[in-house]
Amino acid sequence: MNMITNHLPTEELQALDAAHHLHPFTDGNALAAKGARVITRAQGVTLTDSDGNDYLDAMAGLWCVNIGYGRDSIADVAARQMKELPYYNTFFQTTHVPAIALSQKLAELAPGDLNHTFFSAGGSDANDTNIRLVRHYWAAKGKPEKKVIISRHNAYHGSTMGGASLGGMKPMHAQGGLPIPDIAFIDQPNWYAEGGDLDPAEFGLERARQLEAKIAELGENKVAAFIAEPVQGAGGVVIPPETYWPEIQRICDEHEILLIADEVICGFGRTGNWFGSETFNIRPDVMTIAKGLSSGYAPIGGSMVTDEVAATLNAGGDFNHGYTYSGHPVAAAVALENLRILEEEKIVETVCNETAPYLEEKWMQLGDHPLVGQAGICGMMGSIAMTPDKSARAGFAGGAGQVGLICRDHCFSNGLVMRHVGDRMIISPPLVLTKSDIDTLIDRASKALDLTLKDAT
Numbered sequence: 084m085n086m087i088t089n090h091l092p093t094e095e096l097q098a099l100d101a102a103h104h105l106h107p108f109t110d111g112n113a114l115a116a117k118g119a120r121v122i123t124r125a126q127g128v129t130l131t132d133s134d135g136n137d138y139l140d141a142m143a144g145l146w147c148v149n150i151g152y153g154r155d156s157i158a159d160v161a162a163r164q165m166k167e168l169p170y171y172n173t174f175f176q177t178t179h180v181p182a183i184a185l186s187q188k189l190a191e192l193a194p195g196d197l198n199h200t201f202f203s204a205g206g207s208d209a210n211d212t213n214i215r216l217v218r219h220y221w222a223a224k225g226k227p228e229k230k231v232i233i234s235r236h237n238a239y240h241g242s243t244m245g246g247a248s249l250g251g252m253k254p255m256h257a258q259g260g261l262p263i264p265d266i267a268f269i270d271q272p273n274w275y276a277e278g279g280d281l282d283p284a285e286f287g288l289e290r291a292r293q294l295e296a297k298i299a300e301l302g303e304n305k306v307a308a309f310i311a312e313p314v315q316g317a318g319g320v321v322i323p324p325e326t327y328w329p330e331i332q333r334i335c336d337e338h339e340i341l342l343i344a345d346e347v348i349c350g351f352g353r354t355g356n357w358f359g360s361e362t363f364n365i366r367p368d369v370m371t372i373a374k375g376l377s378s379g380y381a382p383i384g385g386s387m388v389t390d391e392v393a394a395t396l397n398a399g400g401d402f403n404h405g406y407t408y409s410g411h412p413v414a415a416a417v418a419l420e421n422l423r424i425l426e427e428e429k430i431v432e433t434v435c436n437e438t439a440p441y442l443e444e445k446w447m448q449l450g451d452h453p454l455v456g457q458a459g460i461c462g463m464m465g466s467i468a469m470t471p472d473k474s475a476r477a478g479f480a481g482g483a484g485q486v487g488l489i490c491r492d493h494c495f496s497n498g499l500v501m502r503h504v505g506d507r508m509i510i511s512p513p514l515v516l517t518k519s520d521i522d523t524l525i526d527r528a529s530k531a532l533d534l535t536l537k538d539a540t
């Protein structure tokens with residue numbers, strides 16, 4: 084058998100990939116025609132492809148490599164754990180040291196009394212857990228009819244049946260008969276796209292109050308929970324108006340429903356605090372975590388719950404739910420080492436005091452570019468909305484996404500990974516980005532915008 088290694092020519096790797104590898108969120112025909120970009124190594128904030136090209140990774144992989152690439156101590160911890168105890172489960176009254184240590188550390192870091200973690204292998208399955216968990220919670224309280232979970236259009240909560248149902252992505256619902264029953268939706272707080280003539284503060288209140296109206300429509304006795312990302316990530320880094328979260332919190336407090344903060348992207352420093360819930364002053368009952376929990380070095384996620392939720396679940400007897408890899412020892416050890424690095428290198432503090440303010444200053448200047456209708460940033464996640472007409476916040480004539488795609492390709496050609504969501508360009512770089520990396524990022528993004536402007540007009 085021929086060994087497939089980094090040393091094979093790119094075309095050969097691409098042909099093999101197209102022949103045998105089914106990719107997430109990828110058009111297989113386009114893949115066969117053009118071939119996938121083959122990434123062979125990464126160090127710090129830089130990716131290298133099979134042709135030797137370097138890219139500044141302004142997406143931290145998929146919003147996850149918070150501590151940057153190439154951390155030897157994580158590799159060492161993983162190797163040590165694999166030798167000592169590569170696997171054991173946490174079912175049936177069994178545990179192991181990495182799961183104990185990680186759940187204790189998370190209780191220390193998480194806001195409020197979110198002191199208990201149910202582990203998964205990522206964010207989607209953690210949100211599946213949340214669906215079952217909040218329904219089990221209400222059943223344990225003698226209210227099994229409280230089942231409906233309210234979410235938002237254009238939210239992203241994962242790709243499993245439960246996660247994709249909770250998400251509000253229409254193209255995902257169109258495939259496979261989603262959503263599952265008892266999921267309801269309100270509109271997103273996207274002022275740029277949907278705010279019309281309202282000012283952002285009024286719009287934020289209007290969108291939050293849709294939650295109260297939806298609870299009234301469904302009946303408070305039927306609603307189990309509301310789920311939302313503090314800042315919508317995959318929806319295009321949609322930063323809600325300042326009025327939005329306080330009103331959502333009021334509504335959740337006044338009505339008997341649980342608040343689930345999906346912190347899969349916002350958690351572990353992304354918004355300038357350890358959790359987005361702190362940035363927006365949210366008091367969740369349940370918090371979804373993944374991605375930055377291990378900085379992507381190992382697949383792990385979880386559902387964190389408050390003392391009260393945990394006590395109620397425990398009073399309800401066995402929770403008949405679990406994953407083979409819940410609390411996987413190697414993934415848990417890797418996550419612990421990642422948290423140690425985040426803490427000891429004071430990465431979140433540096434983001435808050437230095438990196439995020441510098442990035443914000445530079446990023447917001449992109450708002451002056453003739454192609455940009457709005458620039459927005461929250462900590463280390465930012466977006467720019469491209470438009471042919473700034474004052475009207477208009478879309479492009481050819482349909483959403485075409486100009487975004489052009490811009491993304493210009494980014495790649497200029498050594499920058501920036502993602503597009505429709506015609507919004509988004510970033511979520513590693514938190515360890517230096518000021519000089521930020522200058523490079525902005526320089527390359529400006530160049531890509533200039534080239535896109537030429538192509539789009």
Ligand code: PLP
Nearest residue numbers: 205206207239240241345347373
């Ligand atoms: N929730 C949010 C907010 C996400 O952004 C994602 C992934 O991007 C998920 C859940 C799903 O996580 P995973 O891809 O680890 O299953």
